[in-house]
Every structure is written in structure tokens, then in C-alpha cells.
Amino acid sequence: MKLNVAFVFGGKSVEHEVSVISAIQAIMNMDTEKYDVTPVYMTKKNEMYVGEDIGKIESYKNIDELLKKSKRVIMVNEGDDVKLMEYPQKKIGKSLSIKIDLVFPVVHGTNVEDGALQGYFKTIGIPFVGCDVTASAIGMDKYIMKQVLKNVGIPVLDAKLYTLNDYKEIENMLDDIEKVFGYPVIVKPVNLGSSVGISVASDRVKLVSSIDDAFRYSTKVLIEHAISDLREINCSVLGDELEAEASECEEPLHTKDILSYEDKYVRNAKSGGSKGMGSKGMASVARKIPADLSKEERERVRDLAVRSFKALGCNGVSRIDFMIDNETGELYFNEINTIPGSLAFYLWEPLGVPYKELLDRMIQLALKRVRTEDNLTFTFNTNILNSAELGGTKGSKV
Numbered sequence: 001m002k003l004n005v006a007f008v009f010g011g012k013s014v015e016h017e018v019s020v021i022s023a024i025q026a027i028m029n030m031d032t033e034k035y036d037v038t039p040v041y042m043t044k045k046n047e048m049y050v051g052e053d054i055g056k057i058e059s060y061k062n063i064d065e066l067l068k069k070s071k072r073v074i075m076v077n078e079g080d081d082v083k084l085m086e087y088p089q090k091k092i093g094k095s096l097s098i099k100i101d102l103v104f105p106v107v108h109g110t111n112v113e114d115g116a117l118q119g120y121f122k123t124i125g126i127p128f129v130g131c132d133v134t135a136s137a138i139g140m141d142k143y144i145m146k147q148v149l150k151n152v153g154i155p156v157l158d159a160k161l162y163t164l165n166d167y168k169e170i171e172n173m174l175d176d177i178e179k180v181f182g183y184p185v186i187v188k189p190v191n192l193g194s195s196v197g198i199s200v201a202s203d204r205v206k207l208v209s210s211i212d213d214a215f216r217y218s219t220k221v222l223i224e225h226a227i228s229d230l231r232e233i234n235c236s237v238l239g240d241e242l243e244a245e246a247s248e249c250e251e252p253l254h255t256k257d258i259l260s261y262e263d264k265y266v267r268n269a270k271s272g273g274s275k276g277m278g279s280k281g282m283a284s285v286a287r288k289i290p291a292d293l294s295k296e297e298r299e300r301v302r303d304l305a306v307r308s309f310k311a312l313g314c315n316g317v318s319r320i321d322f323m324i325d326n327e328t329g330e331l332y333f334n335e336i337n338t339i340p341g342s343l344a345f346y347l348w349e350p351l352g353v354p355y356k357e358l359l360d361r362m363i364q365l366a367l368k369r370v371r372t373e374d375n376l377t378f379t380f381n382t383n384i385l386n387s388a389e390l391g392g393t394k395g396s397k398v
Contacts, residue, residue: 170211
């Protein structure tokens with residue numbers, strides 16, 4: 001019997017559109033002999049919709065029209081089953097009900113990739129593909145992630161976190177940044193991906209502009225020294241915290257100091273794509289695959305990628321981005337994408353892993369996690385409520 005997999009994508013995120021592209025790419029490559037697929041689109045208000053055209057990229061040219069001919073649904077758990085139920089329910093006639101066995105989230109950014117959506121799935125009781133709540137949250141918070149990796153010996157650039165309270169005293173903040181780092185510095189919202197809100201500042205005027213932009217997207221901003229002579233090397237990892245393997249390495253090419261959102265998506269969307277896809281997401285970024293690395297350099301990147309993936313407790317497929325300082329030859333972990341654009345399939349194909357197989361292996365890893373968790377104890381019998389006495393304003397007495 002086929003497993004019914006619900007692909008969930010979109011959501012309240014600045015990377016909403018990128019998520020739609022990544023998800024529909026994946027849906028088009030699913031093994032339909034093994035899986036029944038239900039595309040589930042989340043609006044920017046986090047409302048879920050299903051329908052005949054939800055899985056067609058051309059439908060997203062007019063989202064209002066798409067939603068009019070689709071049905072809004074909510075997830076409901078009934079006994080051991082989870083269903084997508086039409087909402088609101090029809091007063092007359094039968095309402096739509098779709099039983100699902102597994103959720104495959106293909107979402108990017110804050111509110112959806114950061115553990116929030118994963119926590120919802122866990123609460124509902126539906127198994128899901130990819131990182132669990134903790135790994136998703138840590139993977140999205142660049143500052144916490146650096147502290148975890150630093151603790152296990154992964155090389156990261158030193159960084160400092162600034163909050164809205166610091167932003168209120170921006171002159172003091174600027175003085176501190178100049179004292180700690182000098183120039184150039186890179187300014188990042190602490191919890192976004194796809195290079196949104198990230199920029200390099202080489203003087204105080206540009207620093208103010210970069211900080212203003214970063215605080216548009218996050219309440220916390222990360223500052224670190226910017227490597228002037230930089231190479232970026234990316235590598236994907238597939239597995240879980242017990243067993244994992246690395247993909248081929250790539251070197252993305254970009255037009256500015258860093259790989260921007262425009263480099264990743266906009267320039268390539270303008271050039272068109274196959275099968276009416278327009279932008280092909282991260283799969284269409286200008287890049288060198290394999291990256292121009294020595295055998296030793298390649299293996300060091302791949303080894304650090306696997307070590308980082310395991311240290312963060314990841315599951316499924318992630319893409320890990322590294323930086324090489326050409327002046328010193330030092331290699332640094334930059335960030336992890338726990339649900340990478342295009343699911344990084346283009347890094348696995350050179351190693352003989354087609355996209356269809358990659359998706360299947362991600363699903364099998366999710367099912368493996370379910371089997372492991374089924375052997376854990378989450379409840380135990382106790383008579384604490386039978387013996388409890390309420391103590392009014394003084395609190396409870398047991």
C-alpha cells in the first residue's frame with residue numbers, strides 16, 4: 001500500500017516564493033509508484049490549501065485565483081490517524097477529508113524552518129521529514145549554532161550579537177563594532193536564510209545602512225569580520241545524527257561580496273527555465289561542480305560538513321556553507337540550511353544519487369526516526385492528581 005505524503009510549502013516567511021519553487025521541484029520528482037502525493041500550500045497567513053492546481057507552478061502567477069478554486073484545510077488527529085479536513089466543514093453534503101501518513105515540509109525561513117512548524121507537526125502527531133524541532137531551531141539561529149559548533153571544535157568566525165536595546169543606542173553600537181571588529185564587517189539578521197538582509201559594510205555610513213536593513217527582518221543582528229578575499233564552498237549532508245554522508249562540493253559564483261538573494265533566484269528567474277518553472281531555485285545558481293579543490297581540501301570540507309550535521313542533531317538533507325580565507329587558507333563553517341533550496345539535489349546527482357532516490361531516502365530517514373521514538377517512554381502512571389490539594393493563593397500542596 002502506498003504511503004500518502006503531504007508536501008507542505010509556503011508559509012509566513014520572506015522566503016515564501018522560494019519555498020514554492022523548491023517544493024514543486026520535489027513533487028515533480030517523487031516516486032509515484034511508492035507514494036501518493038498531496039501538495040499543501042500555506043499562504044502568508046499560514047492558512048493551508050489543497051486542490052488540483054496547488055502542485056502546478058504556473059498557478060502561482062495569480063494566487064488569489066488559485067485559492068478561489070482550492071479548498072482550505074486544517075490538520076486533525078483522530079485516534080492514530082491524521083487527516084487534512086476541509087475548513088470550515090460543509091453544513092450540507094460531505095466535506096473533504098484526506099488521510100495522510102507523513103508530512104514532507106519544504107519550507108524556508110523564519111516561522112516555518114525554525115522549529116515552529118515542526119513543533120506543530122509533532123504536537124498533532126504526524127511524522128515529518130527532516131530536522132526535528134531542536135535541530136531546526138538551532139540551525140536557524142546563527143549565534144546559538146556558532147556556540148554549539150565551537151564547543152565541538154568546528155572552526156567558526158568569532159561573532160557578536162546585538163539586540164533592539166543596542167539598536168536604540170546605535171552610536172554606542174557602532175563604536176563597539178568598530179572597536180571589536182574594525183572593517184570590513186558582515187551584518188546578518190540572526191535567523192534568516194537565502195541571504196535576506198545580509199550585507200557587507202566597509203565604513204561607518206554603510207554600517208548604519210546595513211544594520212537598519214538587518215533589523216527590518218529580525219530583532220537580533222549578528223556582526224562578524226568579513227573575509228576580504230573569500231571563496232565560498234558548499235556541501236550537502238544526508239543522514240541523521242548517527243550515520244551521515246557528504247555530497248559533492250560546489251563553489252557558487254556571485255556578483256557582489258556575498259552570494260545575494262538576487263544571485264540565487266532573481267537573475268536566474270529572468271533567464272527562464274524548463275517546463276515553465278521560471279526560476280529553478282538554487283539549482284539554477286551559477287556554480288562550479290565539483291568545486292576546484294585539492295583532494296585533501298575536498299575531504300576536509302566533506303568531513304567538517306558531516307561532523308557539523310551530526311553535532312547539530314540534523315536529519316534528512318541539509319546544505320552546509322563554508323568560507324575559505326584565501327589570504328590565510330583557513331576554512332570556516334558559515335551556516336547550515338536545514339531545508340536547503342531545491343533540497344540540494346544538484347549536489348547529489350554527481351555522486352550517482354538521482355533526485356527521486358534522494359527524496360526516498362529522506363522519507364526513509366523520517367520513518368526510521370518514528371521507529372526509534374516509538375521505543376521511547378513519554379508517559380508514566382502516577383497518582384499525583386489523586387493526592388493533590390489546591391492551596392489557594394499559597395500554591396499547591398502535594
